[in-house]
Amino acid sequence: MNSKEIFSRSYQVSPGGVHSPVRSFRSMGCDPVVFSEGKGAYITSVEGQKYIDFCQSFGPNILGHRDSEVQKKVCSVFNKIWTLGALDPYSVELTEWLVDNISFIDKLRFVCSGTEAVMTALRLARAYTGREKVLKFDGCYHGHVDNMLVKSGSGLAGLAESSSQGVESQIVSNTLVCELNNLEKVEQIFSEHGSSIGCVIMEPLPANYGLLVQAEGFNEKVFEIAKKHGALVIFDEVISGLRVGFEGMAGRLGVEPDIVTYGKVIGGGFPVGAYAAKKEIMDHMAPEGGVYQAGTLAANPIGMVAGLATVQKLKEHNIQEKLENKTQAFAEKINDEIKKLGLPFHMVQYSSLFWLAPDIGRPIRSPHDFPAGMAERFAKYFRGCLQRGLYMAPNAYEVGFVSWAHSEEILEASAHIMIESLKGVDEHH
Ligand SMILES: Cc1ncc(COP(=O)(O)O)c(C=O)c1O
Numbered sequence: 001m002n003s004k005e006i007f008s009r010s011y012q013v014s015p016g017g018v019h020s021p022v023r024s025f026r027s028m029g030c031d032p033v034v035f036s037e038g039k040g041a042y043i044t045s046v047e048g049q050k051y052i053d054f055c056q057s058f059g060p061n062i063l064g065h066r067d068s069e070v071q072k073k074v075c076s077v078f079n080k081i082w083t084l085g086a087l088d089p090y091s092v093e094l095t096e097w098l099v100d101n102i103s104f105i106d107k108l109r110f111v112c113s114g115t116e117a118v119m120t121a122l123r124l125a126r127a128y129t130g131r132e133k134v135l136k137f138d139g140c141y142h143g144h145v146d147n148m149l150v151k152s153g154s155g156l157a158g159l160a161e162s163s164s165q166g167v168e169s170q171i172v173s174n175t176l177v178c179e180l181n182n183l184e185k186v187e188q189i190f191s192e193h194g195s196s197i198g199c200v201i202m203e204p205l206p207a208n209y210g211l212l213v214q215a216e217g218f219n220e221k222v223f224e225i226a227k228k229h230g231a232l233v234i235f236d237e238v239i240s241g242l243r244v245g246f247e248g249m250a251g252r253l254g255v256e257p258d259i260v261t262y263g264k265v266i267g268g269g270f271p272v273g274a275y276a277a278k279k280e281i282m283d284h285m286a287p288e289g290g291v292y293q294a295g296t297l298a299a300n301p302i303g304m305v306a307g308l309a310t311v312q313k314l315k316e317h318n319i320q321e322k323l324e325n326k327t328q329a330f331a332e333k334i335n336d337e338i339k340k341l342g343l344p345f346h347m348v349q350y351s352s353l354f355w356l357a358p359d360i361g362r363p364i365r366s367p368h369d370f371p372a373g374m375a376e377r378f379a380k381y382f383r384g385c386l387q388r389g390l391y392m393a394p395n396a397y398e399v400g401f402v403s404w405a406h407s408e409e410i411l412e413a414s415a416h417i418m419i420e421s422l423k424g425v426d427e428h429h
Helices: 003-013 068-078 089-101 114-129 183-196 218-228 248-253 301-316 319-341 374-387 408-423
Strands: 035-039 042-045 050-053 107-111 133-138 150-152 160-162 175-179 197-202 232-236 259-262 273-277 345-350 353-358
Touching: 050 408, 068 301, 089 107, 089 273, 089 301, 107 114, 114 133, 114 197, 114 232, 114 259, 114 273, 133 150, 133 183, 150 175, 160 175, 175 183, 183 197, 183 218, 197 218, 218 232, 218 248, 232 248, 301 319, 319 345, 319 353, 319 408, 353 374, 374 408
Parallel strands: 133 175, 133 197, 197 232, 232 259
Antiparallel strands: 035 042, 042 050, 107 273, 150 160, 259 273, 345 353
């Protein structure tokens, strides 16, 4: 069976043929490639074609696909237990490791996805503060939690509109939305609603709708304003946590979020999410406190062992720092070529993340800065890369993930493929 046949079968039995919308290639102008294997930096399609993979499952595979050391440890627990719904030593080991390596958390609880982590963090913040409103930023993604599926409404400052059908209007009315990179608006929203805002949730490194590195001081200032009004700050570090360093963006910025959410890297390629905070906050969770949250498959032993093996390896080899240097050199090389050729793009890089942005002559810090026609040009670039054996997330706004398995040689070859594909985007080149 080839990709086309499998997709058409899938299309009959799943909405859009996929289990998460972006996988449909909807805006890429081609059908999805269907992959059946992955190792290191590569994935292989059902046709047997090998691709360099910069999607890496949208972030969990910081060591690449099926890292051999992680796999060995996963196999050892696989032969003992799959799931048991009771306390096991594996979850304790990973929790202790994280609490020891992340200075601003005392306690952590595992769930099965980033979405679940965010949903619970918000519930916990509401319970802790006794306030129901939450402020989020346009351009930050926090999973498909009902009250996070919102965008700025027209009209009054900060009022939200749902961005998905089926979300209760009552829930949306408790969410306030602010532009990124706009401190004035943050101040304004707080001065109007401050006493009812329980928390601010933010991706301290917005990496779901472009890689929107914020101006220096922005996150810290939001933090300060929230604190002044008695609101908690939730850092959603589902992408950045453990990737940009063990303490994530919080560590880099030198701030201590009240609650932090994790996903992706924390499960080493298996479905794991988590939320964490100081004891004083976390002890509001059942059975210690009155905030309910539970999960049949939470802290699944396989994910726990994979997560622990992953973070231990990251630490042992100082991988995050090395990855950052590698990714920086990779982005610089591409930017040099882009400049030489006079192409209207810029490769944005932060830590081991990169994003091909349109060149607007200044850093893009908010979706409001996106120029028209961006998605169409990306689709052309994407198809060019795919034809040349390089895969990335099939969406103009998703970031690329460099893994430990992306060697210098692979990155060199990738830079070449990307430049050749970029040349094809503009007809003049
Ligand atoms: C910052 C952030 N929060 C939450 C989520 C949702 O996580 P999940 O897809 O595991 O539910 C994501 C996923 O991309 C994310 O990047």
